[in-house]
Every structure is written in structure tokens, then in C-alpha cells.
Amino acid sequence: MDKTWNLPLGNADFESIRANNFIFADKTRIIYELITKQTPFFLSRPRRFGKTLLLSVLRSIFEGRKDLFKGLWIYDQKDFNWDPSPVIHLSMGATGCNTAEKLNSRLRRKVLDIAKEESIEIVDDGPSYDFERLIIGLHDKYGKKVAILIDEYDAPIIDNLNNKALAEEMRKELKDFYGSLKNCEKQRGFIFITGISRFAKTSIFSGLNNLSDLTLNEDYANILGFTSEEFDNLFKARMEAVLNYFISKKRYKEIKTVDDLKKRILEWYDGYSWEGESSVLNPWAVLSFFDRKEFGNFWLETGHPSFIAEMIKSGQINLSHLYNDNFFKESMNIIDIGDKLNLKALLFQAGYLTIARTERLEDGIKYFLNFPNLEVRASMAQLFLSLNRPIERPLLLKKQGKAILETLINRDASGFKLAFKSFIGNFSYRSFTYTENFYSMIFTLAITFSGQLCEPQKEVEGGVMDLHLRSRYGDDFVIEIKYVPFQSTEDDNSADEIKELMEKARDKAFEQIERNRYYFCFQGNGNKIYKTALVFGGRSAILIDFQEARNWRLEWDEYHNTYSVKSPNSDDK
DSSP, rough: OTOBBBBBOOOOOOOHHHHHHHHOOOOOOHHHHHHHOOOOOOEOOOSSSSSSHHHHHHOOOOOOOOOGTTGGGGGGGGOOOOOOOOOEOOOOOOOTOOSHHHHHHHHHHHHHHHHHHOOOOOOOOHHHHHHHHHHHHHHHHSSEEEEEEEHHHHTTHHHHTHHOOOOOHHHHHHHHHHGGGGGGGEEEEEEEOOOEOOOOOHHEEEEEEOOOEEETTTGGTSSSBBBBHHHHHHHHHHHHHHHHHHHHOOOOHTTTTTTHHHHHHHHHHHOBBBSSSBBBBOOHHHHHHHHTTTTOHHHTTTTOHHHHHHHEEEEEESSGGGGGGGEEEEEGOOOOOSSSSOOOHEEEEEEESSEEEEEEEEEEEEEEEOOSSHHHHHHHHHHHHHHHSOOSSSHHHHHHHHHHHHHHHHTOHHHHHHHHHHTTSSSSSOOOOOSSHHHHHHHHHHHHTTTTEEEEEEEEEEEEEEEEEEEETOOEEEEEEEOOOOOOGGSSHHHHHHHHHHHHHHHHHHHHHHHHHTTTGGSSSSSSSSEEEEEEEEEEEEEEEEOOOOOOEEEETTTTTEEEEOOTTTTOO
């Protein structure tokens, strides 16, 4: 790929991207498959993920702009029909409507503007009727079925989700508008609708009974975002340039090769999955990284849905819950306006959680969720902290996180206690219930702000360990967290009692790591492995201890005719 290709930050117009030598991931093979099926489609993806650009590509195809696709896969398909068709391209984003009346007016104006441009006479009789007459008018004018592209169909609802009554009014207005599609089956052709959230189809698109939802369709999981292969092809030259820049500026000293750089980029911006197997990188975040030449939370900088902030403020979103056992079933992947939203599905569709794995059941598919990457984990934490306790100096969190990481790597127990207590002071104790999950979350956040990746609830052969951390030197820390709930308050327990309870929990943590062989999978890389017991008691007691792990070994079991794992404490034979 030519290293002079530009970064299309903020540019979602396909014609402009092609004309100005911008980077573009060729998804036209997938698009070709969609167009040839001629089925109404719906796709939900988070903001800043390329939905608008996808519709711009589709529009160029239906307008017959073959010249724009030279060098792309679809250009060379001899059986593809490039004859132009009429297109209606509507974007519901950025309407700024806070009343149903304003939405009605904006919808009317959008339709009337297209009609005027196409010299189609329409009597202004409301957006629903006008939309229907526009579709019929375009069909009659060109003698071809009309392609309909609708971007961010749910924006007027999402923007007002904090006000359920108003959101419901918006839903009714949009349902009436989209209902026009039902009356134009003979005139309408290809339909593609995008949005952030998947509301019940019967409540919005009642006229499109055969609407095909691509959101969780594994065949289209990578239709947006950069796959690892696409990333390599598009950014190879820029990777080398950024690496040289880091070396010259003496930044990120642990990044010494292009492979090191790619690994760090994947940790920060990869991990979005819609079927639990393959994953893609956030395109906005990747482009922002190469533009600024630094790792940062670029996704959060572009804003977040207002309902997320309101849910955090009201306590509906507890950050500690997001780090543990999130899942929903396929039947639950519908967000409808009511007294209680499906919070996990909402956060997933908004891009704050992603599918880590799936489990097929008799009554559908069970989706297990997790944060996609370091950027989202840090962004969510930063958002949560800023709303619960405004932090004017975000660099303070990074500094405190790095201090915690350094004391851990150096196995400095005293320094760790001081650094961790300093970090936890950013959290209001009134906002949390002190549990093992809470302290696991706080520790993970601290490591996240340090710029290091920490894996909570890591699955290994022996079970699920609390946390795994690999230092920049390659050493592995297998961390088991325990919480000691004192019977009353810490003041009611003597120092000796507290010490005894904490040490018992520490011994239990070490025993659990050893019994379940949590560290066996990390052997063989030539670096050290540290079993780490992290014990919290009440709101202030902390005990951390380390034991260097000795290697387990494999021995041939003649009776079972296989290798078996032997404890390092076993006698040599």
C-alpha cells in the first residue's frame, strides 16, 4: 500500500475518499453479496464505526459510479450490473429534535428537499405521505425500483432516551414515517438501514416483515472495522514510520519492533466482535492513533450517548458489575422503550461491551460480554469517575496507575499499599459495596490507567484466575484477590485479629493458585512467574505477597498412555 495514502479522519464520503487518496478498507466483496440478495437489511454498530461511509459506498454503487471503484474487488465482477438506479439516502443523525413536532418538521423537510432536487411535485401533507409519494415519484420518473438507504434510523430516540415519554413519541413518529415503505413494495428495491440500537422490529419497521438483521450474523461480522489482515495491508508503511518516531522521541521504550507496536495497538483498539470468534479494530481509534502518534482514549473524545451518563449518575450502571459475568440471550437482544431497558444489550450495542464468546442452547444463543480492549475499559472508567467525582487532572490517574504497576513489578509490598490507597481515594466510598469484585475492578482500572493490559477473569486449563498481568520484562503475575469482611468495623477488630484474618486469606489465595495450576500455561517462555496474593479487608486493610512459581513438569503415564502434569513438589523418580 502506498505510504502516501492519507487518513480519512471525519470523512465519510466515498467519492471524496477515493478522489483524495485516502485509506479505504475494501469491503466490496461483502457488499456485492448483500446487493445480489435484494433483501431489506438492518445493521447495528456503535458510533464512529463506519456506518455512514458504508451507506455512501452503497449510494455510489446504485448511482452507477463504477469509476470510483477502480482497484476494488467489485470493479472486476463482470456479472455485476452498474446501471444507475434512483436512490433515497436519509440520515437521521444530528437532527437536534427535542419535540415530536420538530422531528415531524425535519422529516418533511428532508423529503421535500429530495423531491425538489428531482423535480417531483409533492403536496406537503405530512412526512409519511410525502415519503410514500417520493418513492412512487422516483420509480415513475426513472422506471426502476428505488434503493432506500437510512442512516442512524434511531438517533431521535437515542438522543432522548433519558425522557421515556419523549422517546416514545419519537418512536411513534418514526414508525409512522417508516410505515410508508409498506405501501411501496412494488416501487422500492434494495433497502439498507443502520443504527446504534436494535429496537423491536415490530415497533419501528412493522411494514418490513422480512427485514434481515445482520447485527449478529457471523457472515457479516467484519463488514465494518479493520480486520487484522486489513490493518497489516493498510498501515504497514505507517507502522514503520511511527516506530521510528517513537525511537527518535524516546517514547514507549518497551516498543522495539513493528511486532511490538502492532501488539500494543491490538491491545488498545482491537477486540470488537459480533459472533465471539473474529474481531475488528475500531477504525476511528486506529486513524486517530496514527494521526497523533500516541496511545489514547480517542473513542471517548468523540462523545458518548447522554443516556449512558444519566444511567451512571442514577446508579443503573455499576462499573464493578461490568467486569464480571455479563451475558444476554439472543432473545434478549432487543431494546424497547419501557420502564426498564435491557442494560447489557444496550451497552453492547453502544460499543462499551463486546461478545467475548458464545454458547449455543436449546432456546437460542447465549452471548458472554466483556470490554473489547484497553481503550474502552479506560474510557468507561474515566467516564464513570468523572461523573461520580469530577477529576480535573486526568494525568493524576495515569501517574497513580503507573506507580501501582511499578511497585507490583518490583514486588514492593509497602510501596504497593501506599500507591493503591492513593488511587482508591478517587472513588467515593458511598458509591460502592466493598466486595472482592469491587477491589478486582479497582485494581484492573489502576493497571489500565498505567497503560498496561491486565486480563481479569482469565480462563486457563485449571479454571478461571482472578487476574493475569505480564510485565514489560515478560514476567507473569498470576493474581488471586481475596476480600475479608470484618464482622463489624475495623475498629472493632484488634490488630492481631486483622492480621490473622488477612494472612489466612493470603494462604488460601496461594493454595488456590497452586491447586488449580493457574500458572502452568505460562511456563516455557524463560521468564519468571509470580503467584500473587492480594488481600483486602474492610475499607483500608491491604496485604500483598508474592511467591515465585516453580515449574510443573510433564511425565509419561504408562497406565493411561499419555502425559500427565506433575506438581513441582512431587518427588523426582
